Amino acid sequence: MHESMREPIVRLSNVTKRIGSRTIIDQLTLDVPPGEVFGFLGPNGSGKTTTIRMMVGLMRLTSGEITIRGHRISNEYEKAIRHVGAIVENPEMYKYLSGYDNLLHYARMFPGTPRQRIDEVVELTGMGARIHDKVKTYSLGMRQRLGVAQAILHKPSLLILDEPTNGLDPAGIRELRDYLRRLASEEGTSVFVSSHLLSEMELMCDRVAIIQAGKLIDVRQINAGAQEQAVQVAFEVDQPMEATLLLADLQAAHEGSRLLLTVEREEIPQINARLVAAGIKVYGIRSHTKSLEDQFLEVTGGEQIV
Incomplete structure (x- = not known):
């Protein structure tokens, strides 16, 4: 069966995992689109690692099905896993060999x-300067990069990373984020990355699935389409009453010295020009798009996450 490019790279259908009487994953249904950084977000103990272990065949499903590039994990494991690169536990490395010799x-x-593929992944993960040094001299961030280089050597369609930012310092997290984005844009790789860090996911991902206690709560788009979406904007002005009347056609409201309205992002400069032309002073413009944290609290009902 020929798949179109927009077919999901991974499809989870009613995936359930029970251990004894405990249901760890409960009817999880999810599609991961190709060529995106897809976040899997949830508090510790929500079932992220269990789901990933099932995706890579380290754990059996109780019921449901996982397909990767149209191949079922249950009965076409070899064909399905051929498309996958993953770091689920710490990547295995020979500490007394250089990074390059590990890749070799x-x-x-x-x-x-081919040998040139090794050079490609070294360049892609930005390891050129250190690749001939012994792994025992690497920082945690450098080892993480070598792990990713190793995982993408065979050009997988899907890279799976479980909590990759654990133990990394802010610079290491930023580096990881940058080359995962490069991987998605330059090689068309789908990256499936789990985390409990809201702020990291917001900067790293195109969309995020939120999981809580083994259940899918919501899937949110992060970056793509942000330009077109309507945003709430606050204009700080000297004459809020006059400004509200002037922009009555846009259903403007005021709150103190702030003028509030919901508009397309592209309309903001024109609104500013209208205010200035009417002799209203504009001291500041602030966009009030909801952060992922706001969205997360909204969809989980602000419950205490334990």
């Missing part, structure tokens, strides 16, 4: 991997 060793597991 790993490449032998995938016969036909």
